[in-house]
Structures are given as structure tokens and as C-alpha cells.
Amino acid sequence: MTIRPSLAALLGAVFLALAAFSAGAVENAGPAKILREQDAGTTVDVSIGDVAEIRLAENPTTGYRWAMKPLDEKRCVLVRDEFIPPAGTALGAGGERRWQLRALASGNCDFEVVYSRSSGGEPRVYRVRLRIS
Numbered sequence: 001m002t003i004r005p006s007l008a009a010l011l012g013a014v015f016l017a018l019a020a021f022s023a024g025a026v027e028n029a030g031p032a033k034i035l036r037e038q039d040a041g042t043t044v045d046v047s048i049g050d051v052a053e054i055r056l057a058e059n060p061t062t063g064y065r066w067a068m069k070p071l072d073e074k075r076c077v078l079v080r081d082e083f084i085p086p087a088g089t090a091l092g093a094g095g096e097r098r099w100q101l102r103a104l105a106s107g108n109c110d111f112e113v114v115y116s117r118s119s120g121g122e123p124r125v126y127r128v129r130l131r132i133s
Helices: 005-028
Strands: 033-035 043-046 051-058 065-068 076-084 095-103 107-117 120-132
Touching: 033 043, 051 065, 051 076, 051 107, 051 120, 095 107, 095 120
Parallel strands: 033 051, 043 120
Antiparallel strands: 051 095, 065 107, 076 095, 107 120
16 A cells, blocks of 8 residues: 555644644643642742642632732743633622742742732732742
């Protein structure tokens, strides 16, 4: 059986595309560490290249939002910041804010966000330290 050159090229392209897709799926497999409210004030060990994800409740319909302080971008960088809306349709229901940080170099990277609204009220601070090795 002989395969025409155009068919062979097409099969080769499909194979390369599947290989590239598979490699991307491994890299984007998800965060190495997931941190939540109970992790506030802690130090978490991560390795260079790891992704840590911080997940905190947020209810922007009430005016409350998280504001992130600048990172030491020599040590870690923000790779994702997203709001996940609530699953239901209840009026005024809150969702979840998620930040993903990639560890770049050995040392400490401090993550700090402040939960407040522009009309006032007592702000709440969340801090966590990534100890990168």
C-alpha cells in the first residue's frame, strides 16, 4: 500500500498537532498548591516553576473587591487573576476570586490583598508568603 505525499503530510501534521496539544495540557495541568482563607498568615513551600493558586470569596455586587499589592516580580509573577461567579442565580450571591502565581527564583514572595469597598467599612487583609526553593 502506498500513501500519497499529500496524505502523508496531512497525517504528519495531525500527529504533530496532537503531540503539541498533549504537551500543552501537561503544562497547564493546574496549580501545584491551592491556598484558601484558612491559609492566611502562613508560609507555604513551593519549588521554582510551581504555580500557587489563592482562592478567596468575593462579592462585587455589594461593592467589596480584593485589591492586590505589588509582587516582587524577581521571585514570582501573576499569571492569572479571575473572578468565578456563583453557580446559582441567587441575587447578590458572591463568587470566588482566584489568583495564580508562578515561582521564578529562590527566596520569599509575599502575596497580599485587601478586601474593601470604596464607600468605606473596615478593610480585611489577606497575606501569605511563598518560600521558593
